[in-house]
Amino acid sequence: xxxDTFLTALGIVxxxxxxxxxxxxxxxxxxxxxxxxxxxxxxxxxxxxxTFYMAPVPAIATIVATTAMAITAGDIPGALLRIPxxxxxxxxxxxxxxLTLKGKAELAMSISIFFSACGGLxxxxxxxxxxxxxxxxxxxxxxxxxFWLAMLGLMTSALVSSRDPARGFISLLIGLLIATVGLDVTxxxxxxxxxxxELMGGVSFIPVMIGMxxxxxxxxxxxxxxxxxxxxxLGAARPYKGIGRLFKRYPFSFLRGVTLGTSVGALPGVGGxxxxxxxxxxxxxxxKTPEKYGTGHEEGLxxxxxxxxxxxxSAWIPALVFGIPGxxxxxxxxxxxxxxxxxxxxxxxxxxxxxxxxxxxxxxxxNLLLIPLGYLAIRSARHILAVPRAVxxxxxxxxxxxxxxxxxxxxxxxxxxxxxxxxxxxxxxxGFPIAPIILGLVLGPVLERNFIMSxxxxxxxxxxFFERPIAAVLGVVVCLLLLLPLLRGLVRWRGRAxxxx
Amino acid sequence: MRIDDRLVxxxxxxxxxxxxxxxxxxxxxxxTTYGPDLMPILIGLGMMGFGLKILWAGxxxxxTAPWIDLSAWNGRTRGVLSAVxxxxxxxxxxxxxxxxxxxxYGLLFCLPLMILARARLxxxxxxxxxxxxxxxxxxxxxxxxxxxxxxxxxxx
Numbered sequence: 001x002x003x004d005t006f007l008t009a010l011g012i013v014x015x016x017x018x019x020x021x022x023x024x025x026x027x028x029x030x031x032x033x034x035x036x037x038x039x040x041x042x043x044x045x046x047x048x049x050x051t052f053y054m055a056p057v058p059a060i061a062t063i064v065a066t067t068a069m070a071i072t073a074g075d076i077p078g079a080l081l082r083i084p085x086x087x088x089x090x091x092x093x094x095x096x097x098x099l100t101l102k103g104k105a106e107l108a109m110s111i112s113i114f115f116s117a118c119g120g121l122x123x124x125x126x127x128x129x130x131x132x133x134x135x136x137x138x139x140x141x142x143x144x145x146x147f148w149l150a151m152l153g154l155m156t157s158a159l160v161s162s163r164d165p166a167r168g169f170i171s172l173l174i175g176l177l178i179a180t181v182g183l184d185v186t187x188x189x190x191x192x193x194x195x196x197x198e199l200m201g202g203v204s205f206i207p208v209m210i211g212m213x214x215x216x217x218x219x220x221x222x223x224x225x226x227x228x229x230x231x232x233x234l235g236a237a238r239p240y241k242g243i244g245r246l247f248k249r250y251p252f253s254f255l256r257g258v259t260l261g262t263s264v265g266a267l268p269g270v271g272g273x274x275x276x277x278x279x280x281x282x283x284x285x286x287x288k289t290p291e292k293y294g295t296g297h298e299e300g301l302x303x304x305x306x307x308x309x310x311x312x313x314s315a316w317i318p319a320l321v322f323g324i325p326g327x328x329x330x331x332x333x334x335x336x337x338x339x340x341x342x343x344x345x346x347x348x349x350x351x352x353x354x355x356x357x358x359x360x361x362x363x364x365x366x367n368l369l370l371i372p373l374g375y376l377a378i379r380s381a382r383h384i385l386a387v388p389r390a391v392x393x394x395x396x397x398x399x400x401x402x403x404x405x406x407x408x409x410x411x412x413x414x415x416x417x418x419x420x421x422x423x424x425x426x427x428x429x430x431g432f433p434i435a436p437i438i439l440g441l442v443l444g445p446v447l448e449r450n451f452i453m454s455x456x457x458x459x460x461x462x463x464x465f466f467e468r469p470i471a472a473v474l475g476v477v478v479c480l481l482l483l484l485p486l487l488r489g490l491v492r493w494r495g496r497a498x499x500x501x
Numbered sequence: 502m503r504i505d506d507r508l509v510x511x512x513x514x515x516x517x518x519x520x521x522x523x524x525x526x527x528x529x530x531x532x533t534t535y536g537p538d539l540m541p542i543l544i545g546l547g548m549m550g551f552g553l554k555i556l557w558a559g560x561x562x563x564x565t566a567p568w569i570d571l572s573a574w575n576g577r578t579r580g581v582l583s584a585v586x587x588x589x590x591x592x593x594x595x596x597x598x599x600x601x602x603x604x605x606y607g608l609l610f611c612l613p614l615m616i617l618a619r620a621r622l623x624x625x626x627x628x629x630x631x632x633x634x635x636x637x638x639x640x641x642x643x644x645x646x647x648x649x650x651x652x653x654x655x656x657x
Contacts, residue, residue: 049640050639050644053644053645164555166551166554166555166558167551167555169547169551170513170548170551170552170555173544173547173548173551176540176544177520177541177544177548180540180541180544184527184536184537186530186533186535186536186537187529187530187533187536187537189527189528189530189537191527191537191541192523192541215591218587219584219587219588222577222580222581222583222584222587223502223573223574223577223580223584224573388618388620388624389618390615390618390619390620390625391615391620391624391625391628393614393618394610394611394614394615394628394629394632395611395628395632397587397590397591397610397611397614398603398607398610398611398632398633398636399632399636400591401591401594401598402603402636402640402646402648405598405646405648406640406644406646409646409647411594411595411598411599414591414594414595414598415595417591418588418591418592421591422588425502426502426504429502429503429573430503430504430509448540451539451540452535452539452540455534455535455539456533456534456535460534460535
C-alpha cells in the first residue's frame with residue numbers, strides 16, 4: 001500500500017460522520033451485546049436498515065463497531081450470569097464464571113474486553129497487510145476460481161455450523177433457493193415470482209435476516225425460562241487492574257490466540273466462532289497448569305478472548321478481498337456493500353484502494369474504542385443486566401417492523417420478515433443453522449453467475465473447472481469437504497457392521 | 502417446537518421435488534445451453550437428497566416421541582399468549598399500519614405485550630411512547646422513510 005492510499009483512507013476515516021458512526025455503533029453494540037438473549041448478529045441485523053441511508057464507509061464502520069463491541073460485551077452476561085452472549089464466548093464461559101464466583105468478576109470482564117481489543121487490533125493489522133496482497137493475486141482469478149471460492153465458503157459454513165451436515169446443507173440450499181427468486185442473473189427473465197411485482201427484484205436479504213435473527217430469537221425467548229439469576233455484586237476493584245501483569249505472564253497464550261484466530265477467521269465460510277473453542281482447548285493442552293482450568297484460571301481466558309476478536313477482524317479478509325463472507329455478520333456487510341454499489345472483491349482494491357483501506361482502518365478505531373467503552377461497561381454491568389426483557393422485546397419488534405418497511409417503503413418487507421422469522425424459529429428449533437441460509441442468500445447470485453459463466457467457457461466439461469492451478473486446488477478442497485461426511489458415514493457404518501459380526 | 506425427522510425429511514424431499522418440477526417449466530434463452538433452470542434443478546436435487554437422508558435417519562431412529570413436540574411451551578401460558586400476540590400483531594401491521602400510523606399501532610401492539618410480560622404500566626407506557634416516537638423521528642424525519650403518521654398528530 002502506498003502512502004497516498006494510506007493518507008486518503010485516513011482522511012476518509014477521520015471525517016466526523018465516520019467517527020460518529022463508530023462511536024454510535026459501539027455504544028449500541030455494547031448495550032445489545034450485554035443484554036442476555038440479544039446477540040451480536042441480531043444487533044447487526046437491526047442496524048442494516050439505518051446503514052441503508054448512510055455513505056459506504058460510515059455504514060460499514062457502524063457494522064464493524066457494533067459487531068466488535070456486541071461480541072465483546074457478550075462476555076459480560078457470560079462472566080456474571082454464566083449466559084454466553086455469543087457461540088464463541090460459550091467456549092470460556094465456565095472459566096469466566098468461575099472467576100466471578102471467586103469474587104473476581106471485574107478481572108474476568110477486564111480480561112475479556114482488554115484481550116479482545118488487542119486481538120481485534122492484531123486481526124485488523126493482518127487484514128491491512130494481507131488484504132491488499134491477496135487482492136493483487138486475486139486480480140488474476142477467473143470465474144472458475146470465484147466459483148470454487150464461493151463453493152468453499154458455502155460448504156465450510158454448512159459443515160461447521162451444525163453437528164448434522166445434512167441439516168447444514170439443507171439450510172444452505174434454502175438460502176440458495178431464496179436467492180434464485182427474481183430476475184435470473186444470466187437471462188434476465190422472471191423466476192419463481194408467481195406474478196408478484198415485489199418479487200421481481202428478488203427477496204431482499206435484510207427483512208429475511210431481521211426475521212431470522214431478531215423475530216425468531218424473540219419467539220424462542222418466550223418458550224425459554226426468562227427469569228435470570230441476579231448478577232453478583234461487583235467489588236471495588238478497578239477495571240483493567242492487573243491486566244499488565246497477565247500480559248507479561250502469558251505472552252505466548254496471547255500470541256497463540258491471535259495467530260489462531262487470524263488464521264481460522266480468514267478461512268472462507270468458517271468465521272470467528274470456531275477459533276475460540278480451539279484456542280481454549282489448545283491453551284489447556286499447552287499450559288503448565290492444566291489442572292487449574294475450569295476453576296477460574298486466567299490463562300485460558302487470555303488465549304480464547306484474544307483469538308475471538310482476532311478472528312472477527314480476519315473474517316473480513318475473504319469478505320473484502322474475494323467478496324466471500326466468512327459468517328453471518330460479514331455476509332450482512334457484503335450485502336450492504338453490494339447495496340452501496342461497492343462490489344467487494346479484488347477489483348475494489350485495484351480500482352479504489354483507499355475505500356477498502358478506509359474500511360479496514362475503522363477496525364482499528366472500533367477496537368481501540370473497546371477499551372474506554374469496556375471500562376464503562378464493566379462499571380455499569382449490573383445496571384445493563386437489570387433492564388427488563390419485557391421492555392426490550394417490544395422495542396426490538398417495533399424496530400424490526402420499521403426496519404423491514406424501510407427497505408422498499410412497502411409492507412411487503414414486513415411480510416417477508418414475519419415469514420422468515422417463523423421459518424427461522426422452526427428451523428433452528430429443529431437443529432437447522434441460520435448462518436448458512438444468510439450466506440446462501442447473499443452469495444447465491446455470485447455463485448450462479450460464476451457457475452453459468454464457467455459452464456459456458458468450459459462448454460459443459462466439468463474437468464474444465466480444474467484446469468487452472470488455483471481453481472484445481474480449491475476444487476479439490478471443496479470435493480474433499482463434500483466427501484468428508486460421506487467417508488465418515490462409511491467408516492461408522494463399517495465399524496457398526498464389524499461390531500455386529 | 503420439535504418436529505419428527507420423518508416429517509422434516511419428507512417436507513424437504515417434496516420441496517426439492519417441487520423445485521425441480523417448477524424449474525423445468527422455466528423457458529431457456531434460445532442459443533444458450535445453460536439457462537435459468539440449471540441452478541434451481543441442482544438446488545432441488547440437493548434438497549431431495551439431504552431431505553431423504555434426514556427422512557432415512559428419522560425412520561431408523563423412530564421411537565415413541567410425538568410427531569410434533571410442543572413440550573417446550575408446556576406451562577408457559579404467558580409465553581404462548583405473547584408469541585401468539587406477537588405473530589398476530591406483526592401480521593396485523595400489514596393492513597393496519599397505513600391507517601393507524603406507527604405511534605398508535607405501536608401503542609396498541611406493544612403495551613399488551615409488555616403487560617403480558619409483567620412490566621409495570623409506569624415503565625411500559627413511557628417505554629412504548631418513547632420507542633415509537635424515536636422510531637418515527639429517526640426513520641420518518643431523519644432518514645425520510647415515508648412512515649404513516651396515521652390518526653395521532655405528531656409533535657413535529
